[in-house]
Amino acid sequence: MIVERARAKLNLALHVRARRPDGYHELETLFAFVEHGDEIRVARADAPSFTIDGRFCKALRAEDDNLITRAAAAFAADIGGGPWAIGLGKWLPVASGIGGGSADAAATLRALAELEGVAPDDPRLFAIAERLGSDVPACLLGRTALGRGRGEVLELVAGAPGMPALLVNPGVAVSTAEVFRRWDGVDRGPLGAGPLLDVARAGRNDLAAPAIAIAPVIGEVLAALEGSGAALVRMSGSGATCFALYDDDAAAEAADRRVRKAGPGWWRALTRLTG
Template sequence: MKIYEKAPAKINLSLDVLYKRDDGYHEVEMVMTMVDLADRIEMQELPRDTIIISSQAGYIPLDEKNLAFQAAKLIKDRYEVKQGVYIHLDKKIPVAAGLAGGSSDAAATLRGLNKLWRLNISNEELKKLGEELGSDVPFCVTGGTAVARGRGEKLEAIDSPPQCWVILAKPAINVSTSEIYGKLVARDIQNHPNTALLLQAIREKNFELLCENLGNVLEEVTIKLYPEVRQLKDVMQRLGADGVLMSGSGPTVFGLVSKESKVARIFNGLRGFCKDVYAVRLLT
């Protein structure tokens, strides 16, 4: 028996850090949604009690460092599953990009193994398992659009944003999320996103208001270390994207575009600037 799961990329429409907590994590408030750029995960039971991972991508670990491997081991150990599993990751989402590719792979692995091994684990339980793997994994378990609080695990599902095109562009650099958060000084943040107005824009399906209220407090930190991100934002704005923001800790920059007639021009203009460029739709 084989199980197939789709693992879509996420973008942050807003990312705010409120303060640094006593446990070392940052208290966040984020609005996240998913786009139609996805890895595909194939899972097949093995007769012997082992976890094997393969991928066509030559740049990802295929052992305990891989989040999908960690997800498989967690669910096996927690539910005392004695069967093995072969997992193939067909990677489309760029790595270390601020798009939660690894987290989405882990979430898809939890969902897929729940079906493959007929464990009947509820979505709430899967999200709890996901918390042990990473801050973005609980959101990726169910997807959709949500406000995430705490360190990302407290989720409130909300309506989808107004439908539009999303242009994603990743410069040829990799960014470590822990490095960016490590250099962030929460008390020094001057410009916090207006999350309330962003949520109003989503409720009212007001695309213009949505674009006006995109915000990410990590941008300033990432741009200081990687000025390519600022250049990429500037290029995307000049080419006519309606709203432009860095996703997560970066370095991927996305542009929201309402008119299909603009998409090809922006896409082709960015291809001259970096190799990893995608034109996709929001997953609503």
């Protein structure tokens, strides 16, 4: 059995530049990843199967079609192999802006590649990832990167591995399509240049305002994280998960206690950035 971590994705900054004729949006974003995530398990089998467990498994149990099964089907069609038994340990909230489904699909591709003796940088994997969704290529790469286009045009940048991070989700699922639909269409400019955190702090998330309009509790989460001594506070993706980065463990742990009091029912994950 191959076990692969599907690490949560953070958008340290997310600039929406334009609506595209194909229905997507032109983006500039800083992708980063944390240690916390879902878990993908794959093994050869006599017949294909998909099982799911974990804290957030109930949100997906009724789905016969998902990004994991699509990733496996695409791998079999384009590269070969199978059938496989695939298991998902679902520990990330669903529809939460941290790439849960995309990370799961990417981890499935990595795990199947290892099982079938395919190089992890095989271009066929990235071609499949791009077809599956805008965030899947970044999650397949799994490293700090600048994303352009829909987010699939990637350029590696120096990360901040080991930096403490606190992820907070208020328990609401926000529709990515609806958040993008409510974007005001104003191009507020590109990402800057320089060290990762400097660029992130000077940046923004252009989807925060429409997401907060849909789910005002996101603003409450951001308010709880602001003033906690964080180096950066931001909503990730289209929401509703927000995050804060800290210079040391003590500050992150203090912030975790503060947020627990502000929102006792909110999901929280105290973790670290990866490279």
